[in-house]
Amino acid sequence: MNNYYSITIIGAGRVAWHLSRHLETAGHHICEIWSPDGQSAQQLADRLYEATSTDQLNFEHSEAELFLLAVPDDAIRQIATKLVLPEGTVLAHTSGSKGIDLLTDLPYVAGVFYPLQTFSKEKEVDFRQIPVLIEGETPEATQLLKDIASSLSKKVQYATSEQRKTLHLAAVFACNFTNHLLTIASNILETDELDFKLLHPLINETIQKALHLGPDLAQTGPAIRRDIGTMRAHLESLSDNPELAGIYRLLSESIMERKLQ
Amino acid sequence: MNNYYSITIIGAGRVAWHLSRHLETAGHHICEIWSPDGQSAQQLADRLYEATSTDQLNFEHSEAELFLLAVPDDAIRQIATKLVLPEGTVLAHTSGSKGIDLLTDLPYVAGVFYPLQTFSKEKEVDFRQIPVLIEGETPEATQLLKDIASSLSKKVQYATSEQRKTLHLAAVFACNFTNHLLTIASNILETDELDFKLLHPLINETIQKALHLGPDLAQTGPAIRRDIGTMRAHLESLSDNPELAGIYRLLSESIMERKLQ
Numbered sequence: 258m259n260n261y262y263s264i265t266i267i268g269a270g271r272v273a274w275h276l277s278r279h280l281e282t283a284g285h286h287i288c289e290i291w292s293p294d295g296q297s298a299q300q301l302a303d304r305l306y307e308a309t310s311t312d313q314l315n316f317e318h319s320e321a322e323l324f325l326l327a328v329p330d331d332a333i334r335q336i337a338t339k340l341v342l343p344e345g346t347v348l349a350h351t352s353g354s355k356g357i358d359l360l361t362d363l364p365y366v367a368g369v370f371y372p373l374q375t376f377s378k379e380k381e382v383d384f385r386q387i388p389v390l391i392e393g394e395t396p397e398a399t400q401l402l403k404d405i406a407s408s409l410s411k412k413v414q415y416a417t418s419e420q421r422k423t424l425h426l427a428a429v430f431a432c433n434f435t436n437h438l439l440t441i442a443s444n445i446l447e448t449d450e451l452d453f454k455l456l457h458p459l460i461n462e463t464i465q466k467a468l469h470l471g472p473d474l475a476q477t478g479p480a481i482r483r484d485i486g487t488m489r490a491h492l493e494s495l496s497d498n499p500e501l502a503g504i505y506r507l508l509s510e511s512i513m514e515r516k517l518q
Numbered sequence: 519m520n521n522y523y524s525i526t527i528i529g530a531g532r533v534a535w536h537l538s539r540h541l542e543t544a545g546h547h548i549c550e551i552w553s554p555d556g557q558s559a560q561q562l563a564d565r566l567y568e569a570t571s572t573d574q575l576n577f578e579h580s581e582a583e584l585f586l587l588a589v590p591d592d593a594i595r596q597i598a599t600k601l602v603l604p605e606g607t608v609l610a611h612t613s614g615s616k617g618i619d620l621l622t623d624l625p626y627v628a629g630v631f632y633p634l635q636t637f638s639k640e641k642e643v644d645f646r647q648i649p650v651l652i653e654g655e656t657p658e659a660t661q662l663l664k665d666i667a668s669s670l671s672k673k674v675q676y677a678t679s680e681q682r683k684t685l686h687l688a689a690v691f692a693c694n695f696t697n698h699l700l701t702i703a704s705n706i707l708e709t710d711e712l713d714f715k716l717l718h719p720l721i722n723e724t725i726q727k728a729l730h731l732g733p734d735l736a737q738t739g740p741a742i743r744r745d746i747g748t749m750r751a752h753l754e755s756l757s758d759n760p761e762l763a764g765i766y767r768l769l770s771e772s773i774m775e776r777k778l779q
Contacts, residue, residue: 478694
């Protein structure tokens with residue numbers, strides 16, 4: 258059921274980099290790549306088959322059936338309003354945290370095409386495993402985005418802008434905050450000349466257990482055991498660092514309460 | 519440089535389960551396995567070559583050169599004081615958070631043999647990759663523990679009781695608290711009928727990035743970008759959940775400050 262589409266990508270950053278190449282591999286045709294100065298667009302186009310690069314936002318004569326806005330969240334609106342596209346073209350942004358309403362007042366058909374992953378230019382990803390959340394202003398736009406997403410990934414799902422916001426908030430807890438706890442752990446180890454690598458196997462196993470069992474069942478540690486003695490000793494050893502002691506106390510209490518909704 | 523030793527294991531829980539089998543595979547001889555009722559010791563002994571099981575703590579006539587106490591932290595002292603061993607035998611506990619001093623007043627040679635990993639009975643682990651932290655009351659005991667640990671793992675390291683306490687505290691942040699953040703994320707998703715599995719690839723990638731780059735360099739998200747607008751919107755959507763809002767605020771401030779020591 259794969260149909261091949263002509264697609265133009267506005268942006269040449271990490272998301273554009275991965276999307277364009279995977280879209281080509283899936284059989285689609287990348288028409289144009291845009292970047293503000295044209296240079297990074299050129300670099301990306303050089304790695305594609307027939308794409309041309311540009312720093313102009315006038316695409317009146319483009320053949321593309323879909324325009325993907327892969328630019329920073331704060332630039333979406335500004336660039337979208339400067340675009341000149343054939344009327345009725347589908348214009349989708351690729352942001353997790355921005356609503357479709359950022360684009361609905363423009364004379365195009367709005368959409369969202371959000372690959373739920375963090376990308377690095379240096380590292381290949383298995384796109385088949387990446388959830389892609391799509392939303393279209395019209396049923397036809399939704400279907401177009403779904404067709405294209407399904408050619409890249411096994412995990413395509415319709416999600417409203419509201420649901421994407423919820424996902425983004427959850428990801429801040431699960432990823433950004435989690436990473437920060439690893440930084441704290443690494444800093445704690447440094448104070449005693451211990452290498453953070455010592456914790457790598459335990460961290461890996463903890464995460465794998467959380468993903469397999471579900472994190473609620475996988476919880477271990479002094480707080481869930483209500484081991485007051487150990488928690489008191491930990492707080493004592495953090496007594497010269499009120500910031501970390503505060504985080505320790507709040508998260509331990511939250512684990513002990515488990516009244517999350 | 520592998521020497522083979524005779525070892526008795528006090529305990530038949532998850533740590534005993536993994537340790538005994540890996541010790542045998544490395545060529546050592548497991549003499550006895552003890553458990554309070556003798557039953558789980560029997561189950562474990564059945565899976566070993568020649569080990570006998572017991573519920574008695576008198577090992578006067580044991581051939582073992584090392585006794586490993588693989589029992590819950592709170593039971594170490596109580597069981598150790600009831601043990602009857604040939605005088606001068608090395609007796610090591612396997613706890614990360616307890617000091618060697620728990621055993622030094624007994625008429626044996628004290629030690630610690632701490633494999634830094636979380637074990638499940640159902641799941642095999644690659645013991646070669648698990649850091650083992652050792653500490654001995656005498657240089658000879660340290661050497662014995664080091665020899666045995668090195669026959670199991672590539673990552674053997676001497677660590678003082680103080681350093682192990684630091685490691686344990688760091689692990690609470692890196693593992694217990696991290697797992698709790700995943701629970702919170704999963705609960706947030708439930709409120710909008712979203713599957714936690716959607717976040718699995720992003721979580722995996724986040725952790726791998728943190729371990730490869732180091733978490734301080736890998737930090738992303740609204741707080742490190744000082745994206746006040748997004749943080750305010752997130753706090754607003756958490757306004758009916760003061761507990762989560764509190765955690766959000768504290769961790770975001772901590773990321774923004776980055777004055778961790």
